[in-house]
Amino acid sequence: MYAMVMSPPSAPAAPQPSAPSTIDVALHRSPDQRWGFRLQGGADYRTQLTVMRVEPNSPAQGKLRVGDAIQTVNGKKSRQLSHAQASEVIKESGNSLKLTIVREPNAAACLDHIRPSGKPKFSRPGS
């Protein structure tokens, strides 16, 4: 849902969708501004650190997408970080933040234009 809004016209061409792409992202903010994304998961949850929401008109908009899996924070591997540790590192990151993310080509976000209108109609196999 957000991804449609997020892609700014100046963004580079969509990454190769066939494979997940590893992307370096640099975010910048003014003092007292939030990054504008929701983080979920972490080593203590035994799940991948993942971006679960991106706020419009925030530093994260256009840079991060829902579903992005965070691999490094400011150049350091984040696999062993607990949720709280990762949150802390990101919060305390000053006015710039560097992330390496793995992005699965986000199908749900961009597929509205190909979905059938209304409920899918099942063709009758064999008829």
Add this chain to the structure above:
Amino acid sequence: LHLGYLVQFGILSLSSLSMANSGQYYNSNNGSAYNNGPGYYDGEEEEEEEWNREDFLDPVWEIQQKKTFTAWINSFLRKADTSIEDITQDLCSGLKLMLLLEVISGEALPKPERGRMRFHKINNVNKALEFIERKGVQLVSIGAEEIVDGNVKMTLGMIWTIILRFAIQDITVEEMTAKEGLLLWCQRKTAPYKNVNVQNFHMSFQDGLAFCALIHRHRPELIDYDKLSKDNPLENLNLAFDVAEKHLDIPRMLDPEDMVNNVKPDERSVMTYVSAYYHAFSGAQKAETAANRICKVLRVNQENEKLMDLYERLASDLLAWIKRTRPILEDRSTDNTLDGVRDRLNQFRDYRRAEKPPKLEEKALLETTFNTLQTRLRLSNRPAYLPTEGKLVSDIANAWKGLEKAEKGFEEWMLAEMQRLHRLENLYKKFVLKCGNHEAWMEGKEAQQQSQDFKSCKLNDLKAMMNKQVAFEADLGAHQERVEQICKIAEDLNSLGYHDLDSVNSRCQAICGAWDRLGVLSTTRSRALREAEQVLESLDQLHLQFAKRAAPFNNWLDGANEDLMDFFIVYSVQEVDSLQAAHSEFRASLPAAEAEHRAIAQIDAEVRELAAAHGLSGDALINPYTGLTARELAIKWDEVSARVPARDQSLQQEVARQHQNERLRRQFADLANVAGPWIEQRLDGVSSICSSGRQLSLEEQDRRLNAIQDELQGFKSNIEEMERVNQSIQEAFIFDNPHSPYTMETIRVGWEQLHTSIAKALNEVANQILMRDSKGITNDEMTEFRKCFNHFDKSKTRRLDPIEFKACLVSLGYNIRNDRQGEQDFARIMALVDPNRTGQVGFDAFVDFMTSEKTDQNTADQIIQSFRILAGDLPYVTSEVLRRELPPDQAEYCIQRMSPYGGPDAPPGALDYTTFSATLYGETDL
């Protein structure tokens, strides 16, 4: 009716009194307050045309509404610590009216004007009316002045508008109008009560049972419904109103006497009162829904954690076991003996039979646990599970693959090793036999060749010696081949790595050394004899004749003896048949040999006859040409004759053994030819169950798969029987079997594959049930999905490859274009349905994708919202509330983990549910 008048009068006079007490404008209001009054009381219809005649004619209507609306207003005003007594007088200043609207809406109205002048009041009432109009209600013909003047009908009409807008309008059941919605709610809730039939909001409620039924339906402990009777309306109404007031905090708004005595109770009053029931109960229902949602999320979290623990434990155990086991399988060291290898093979058999099968089951459990977990996480909108480093599914799969490779390599190596050692053992036996024969022949030969006897013998003796030497050299030539054979065998033993090579090599060297020395010695002696030939001359024809025939015959005897004692290894009936044929050929040559033997014996006899005839004795009787005697030949001949039947017997034994082997092959083939198709049929059965969603419900699939699994248990003994036969086959050194296309290895693979595919199928069905239930997919929809999926699953693998999947989507109306954009779209879909990039789409991923719009977006926000409902809209919650609303274990779970609420105005013991909810999901907004 008479009584109604009296009551009405009483109230009117009462309200007049309170009006007189309440303000200075009593007099000025007085006229307008009674403007409509006389017509009303006198029943002069023609003067009141603008009012609904029936309503207007029935004063009961007005009395009931006044009572009910007053009570309804007070049920809100009490929250602001105030109340009204007379609905017309107490609202006319506009102040309490504004307060009422603020309490009801929870919104602030403009500041009221404090003055007591008429225009202040009009302004205040207008502010209230404007607020109502802002809420989307059109107030036709209600003017502020009439309210200020205390017009009863206007006031009641306005209050009804407020009630409709704020208490009833929001009631929507299945998109009906508010009134119909409220009626439908009553009908549904009272449906189980046979003596209640709600058709309207007047007569249907007159006997009181409908109120009692509504209370009993939601709070059965409050009313003993079975004891109630239609014939006691007053009792029923009083009971309902008392209980509602005491336990549900709904004030009395209706008068039981009015309800019973009036011909038709006032519809608006009854609706107002019933709407209070609706709000009381639907609030409880909301809290219950919220509590259920919280419980569901907590339970999902706890179950996910359990599954993660299970996965981690299984992965650790399995990896540790593989790590322990692989070196054992990769160890190719051996003591180079057949027994040693046989022990290792037995150990390996125990491993395959007892140790590996439970591990295979653990691996299947591990995989299904992982799939279930990821499905559950996806369904509850959580990030994907990330196992500890090194315990990814791919790590397990790689380790397992490595193990199976090691296993295969180990068994191949061991069988080859056994074959090699077995051949070596036989080769060594052959070597020992040939060496023994040769060494016996060599005995004394060197000394004989070194003898100087020819220097002191007679001519004849010398000639004999010379001839003897010629014969010896011929013999030597004949033995050359045997020495070469011995060397060749020793060489083979060396190249095949026989374990006791030292003794082999030293013995072979001794033989070769002696042989070389003997060659030199014989050359030397021949030359010496030829030098002496000139000097000596003597020849005994008979002896010569004997010697000439005896030597080759003797050689033949040695050869025959050697052949008869020859060891053989054969692996088939054909081979032993050809041995038998060779033996028959040998037997056919026996008569000729016997003739030769007799001839030689004849010559010997002639010598003796001649000597006897000529009276010769001593040296003359000794054959100078050869050391062989007829007696010696006779002994060897007897030996040969005796060994022929022994050879017959051992060949027959070998034939029997080969037939036994053939029986084993048949026995194995009979079992394998049953087991192979059996397993294949079950594999087909599993795959047809899983692709048969057309007719079979998921539960039925689950049942049938379990049935096959039970069958498998029953069939296990057949596999064990095959393992036993296979062991006998390996022990009999049988390496091929032309009677069955199946080997033990292919049966094992099929058997394990069957186990695995059943486990996988069961897991898939379980995941589909999970998904169906959690997504609220109906059985019909599930069947449609299954039909569609199967139609495109041309390969019947229960997976769609990308091409099949794309065709499927297109047929379902997805617009995937045949260009670059279309490719990208499809690639995105694949990434969604096949995150591990296996190149295949399973049924559950397919359904998940098709229903992705249906997924209930499960987020921390929703749980926070649910807690807020339990907390009565406060930003914190207390342990009392949690214990009241949640099951004990879940309540304690929350209380232990919630931190104190840090916001302002928090009472002691307030807990922070917002942070807690975020922690459940591991969410932080950054």
